[in-house]
Amino acid sequence: MSLSSFNNKVIELEKAVKRSKVRIIRKLTRQIEHERKKTPDDERTIKKVKRIIDEIHQIRKLPNKDVVLFAMQNEGTIAEVLQKCKPSGDDINQLALIRLATEKSLQSDVVSLKNHEDYAKSWQPLFIMYQSRHEKRIAWKEKSQDFEKIEQALVDQQKELDTIEQNLPKPLKIKKKKTEKIKKPRVARSKQAVVCVLDLANKTAKPFGKPIREDEGEEEEKVVDVPEKMDTEQKSLTALASETSVVINDPFFINSQHQITYQKRTSRNENDNNVDDKRFIEQSYFIDALSSSSNRRDGGGDLARKKWTHLTPPVRSRPSNNSSMPNNRKSNDSTNNQKSDNTSLHPSWEASKNAKSQYRIQKSQATKIVFNNSDDEYT
Numbered sequence: 229m230s231l232s233s234f235n236n237k238v239i240e241l242e243k244a245v246k247r248s249k250v251r252i253i254r255k256l257t258r259q260i261e262h263e264r265k266k267t268p269d270d271e272r273t274i275k276k277v278k279r280i281i282d283e284i285h286q287i288r289k290l291p292n293k294d295v296v297l298f299a300m301q302n303e304g305t306i307a308e309v310l311q312k313c314k315p316s317g318d319d320i321n322q323l324a325l326i327r328l329a330t331e332k333s334l335q336s337d338v339v340s341l342k343n344h345e346d347y348a349k350s351w352q353p354l355f356i357m358y359q360s361r362h363e364k365r366i367a368w369k370e371k372s373q374d375f376e377k378i379e380q381a382l383v384d385q386q387k388e389l390d391t392i393e394q395n396l397p398k399p400l401k402i403k404k405k406k407t408e409k410i411k412k413p414r415v416a417r418s419k420q421a422v423v424c425v426l427d428l429a430n431k432t433a434k435p436f437g438k439p440i441r442e443d444e445g446e447e448e449e450k451v452v453d454v455p456e457k458m459d460t461e462q463k464s465l466t467a468l469a470s471e472t473s474v475v476i477n478d479p480f481f482i483n484s485q486h487q488i489t490y491q492k493r494t495s496r497n498e499n500d501n502n503v504d505d506k507r508f509i510e511q512s513y514f515i516d517a518l519s520s521s522s523n524r525r526d527g528g529g530d531l532a533r534k535k536w537t538h539l540t541p542p543v544r545s546r547p548s549n550n551s552s553m554p555n556n557r558k559s560n561d562s563t564n565n566q567k568s569d570n571t572s573l574h575p576s577w578e579a580s581k582n583a584k585s586q587y588r589i590q591k592s593q594a595t596k597i598v599f600n601n602s603d604d605e606y607t
Contacts, residue, residue, distance in 0.1 A: 234354040237347075241299075241337055242292040248331035249287055256280050279320070286324040297359055299329040299338050306330040 260280050263273045302309050309330055315322035328334075342351055424433040573581070 231354055231357060234347075234351070234358060237341060238293065238296055238358070241296045241334075241341070244334050244337045245292040245295045245328070248328060248334045249290075251333070252287060252328060252331060253284055256284050282320050283324050283327070286320050287328055290321075290325060290328060293362065295325065295328050295334075296338075297355075297362065298325055299334055300342070300355060301359075302326075302329060303335065303339070304330070 260277050263277055263280075267273050302312065304312075306326060309326050313322065313326065315326070341347060424435055426433050
């Protein structure tokens, strides 16, 4: 006998449980009517009737499979099973289960199953296996029901909290006082553009021109108290413009090993009338110094030009697409000849120039003779 066939027999016994439920409920209802006819106003009868009604409701709720398993495990009359199990008087569920399992028709069906030839030896191990699986399923269902109850309780609790928060009075809005922003003192600074004239021989710097002050009108309107530190800074800035000469010890201008020996240009020539002040300063302090100083490798300046003039190639005129006037050509040839005469060419350049001059078509030097017209004479 297999477990599946045993399960089929249990399902058949569930039909007998339904029939026994109907019989017991009818029997208990007749008992209630009998008790009410005896002494309807007695307290004992009222309590007894109430207890029977609760037992009827509990019998209806009992699952059929649990009743079958309990009946197979406990055989005998109701008195024998009560003495074996010994339930408490308040446990109505256990009393209802014992009453239903000990019903005569159900007990006869269970005994016939146990005494059958096919199930007489194997029904006990199958019953133990089936009961253990059934208990595990019941425990799993109870756990799932507990989880559902917990989730439902959490949802209800969250709803209560939401309702409480909605019913709470709203907090009063406190207006914050506006804090006045502390204005920082604005420092009146003068943008000075000081141009100094450097005298490297005496190691001094003299101011050139007058100091420039911008935005004087706006700063006069907004007069602000300036701390003592700023006064000292302004005094130090204005000191440069007011002093006549300042001693320079900067290594950029004066080197400890090499000293610059040129003199600065202090006066203008008669030909420098068209030169403005800025140009005069540049020529006096930078250009003259660079032109007069000698380069270490003779890379530039007047000395380099004089040294390498004999290697400079002659300037050639580019051929033009359009035909130019013969006068312009003559002037260009004359200028080229003058330049070539003035400068000494490299021997290779001179040889190529002489070779080209041999093949050049020169202008004819023949003279035209004109005779008087006559009848017999021809030119």
